[in-house]
């Protein structure tokens with residue numbers, strides 16, 4: 001007899017079975033394409049996901065095989081989230097915002113066998129159909145009851161619910177797969193194991209991370225096709241929270257209506273979404289009655305301090321976090337450590353705008369050419385991470401081996417400082433840093449300060465080449481509607497906050513800043529646009 005602990009695998013199957021048994025009454029709400037709200041309970045989710053398991057078995061899906069989804073955030077996507085991995089398959093969420101070429105490349109590279117697609121996304125499927133080779137295409141009839149000839153109807157497929165026995169899975173088995181959105185080069189596939197997703201869910205539920213509990217109502221605005229909506233569907237189902245999905249409707253008014261009608265207590269998404277919400281609240285401050293203290297997890301790009309302050313005025317609490325596709329994704333989250341509640345407001349805000357402290361079991365270091373940077377809050381280095389939910393390699397790709405250090409850390413490509421308390425601050429992506437006269441200038445710091453100016457809606461700072469200094473910062477600015485501003489005004493706004501050599505040489509006003517499918521600024525495109533920029537004229 002073994003005298004230690006039982007050998008009990010950490011798999012999503014446990015989370016799924018537990019949810020079906022313990023939380024049948026918890027509700028799941030989804031906004032449908034016609035804007036109506038679909039409602040059902042965990043009991044329905046559980047039996048429909050079981051029916052999907054039976055259907056996928058009948059179609060011949062074998063262990064380790066990939067099933068792709070091309071879907072918005074809603075209850076049917078959640079059924080796929082659990083049914084596919086719990087039967088031993090691999091859930092591969094396709095990012096519908098990528099170009100059809102990229103989507104086809106990703107589906108082929110992952111060798112996806114089946115596709116589950118929302119009927120409202122069939123026009124997109126038509127664009128990838130010729131270049132892909134799915135054996136079966138299963139259509140979810142969200143907006144109409146019939147599906148085109150030759151394709152399977154999801155509802156017909158699962159129409160005879162029956163209890164199924166789940167296979168015995170190992171915790172190292174693959175459960176899901178995501179491709180990084182390709183801010184840097186071709187998309188690269190990351191395969192998540194059951195163990196990684198389970199540990200990530202447990203850590204995400206901790207009070208100092210997202211603090212998701214049974215009494216929460218949770219709205220992931222971050223798409224389920226982008227790093228598993230930051231793992232929130234798994235975490236929420238693990239604790240039996242109520243879920244309120246936005247479906248395809250991500251406009252500010254529609255989200256605020258959902259927050260109000262469902263009294264949402266926790267929501268999550270990228271800063272561009274919150275900028276829109278803030279504008280709507282500023283415009284009509286008394287239109288929505290939200291749950292007091294609603295928490296908003298912000299990540300994917302930096303949450304400017306001005307945004308955190310502005311939401312506080314509405315009684316809404318921004319929680320800033322950092323992560324990547326390669327880190328499942330949550331690796332650091334911001335909360336004020338003991339003793340800091342009594343710090344002056346300005347210090348608290350400056351801290352809350354940092355990307356937070358690493359989660360338990362995530363280890364971090366900042367590497368410079370001379371080795372590990374001290375945790376002093378000023379020395380910049382490349383952030384390296386390791387931990388049980390950090391990728392050890394990319395799917396079927398040997399060319400990126402230098403992303404891992406010889407001693408086994410993942411090189412994130414993000415440049416950071418880490419302060420004495422362990423708060424990480426992202427100062428740039430390595431390739432976006434501005435190097436002027438041998439000194440690094442953080443474009444992110446300048447951008448965050450610029451969007452703190454009342455007339456500025458968005459700002460990107462890029463390097464332009466300079467004969468004397470090598471590179472100099474150029475600020476590309478989008479003003480709020482109806483506003484005008486001068487270069488001197490913006491420089492004057494930055495001057496008290498930065499060393500003189502950090503101040504951008506010029507400010508270019510544009511109508512919009514190009515962004516990636518996941519809301520990150522496409523600086524490579526801006527650098528291309530301004531590559532022939534010269535001071536005083538082009």
Ligand code: ADP
Pocket residue numbers: 180181182183184298299300301302303320321322323324325326329355412413414426429518520
């Ligand atoms: P991609 O590399 O395709 O953009 P991800 O969507 O995985 O892939 O993005 C991860 C990157 O997003 C991080 O490396 C970092 O540069 C950026 N990021 C994520 N969260 C934050 C944050 N809170 N502040 C600043 N940057 C962030």
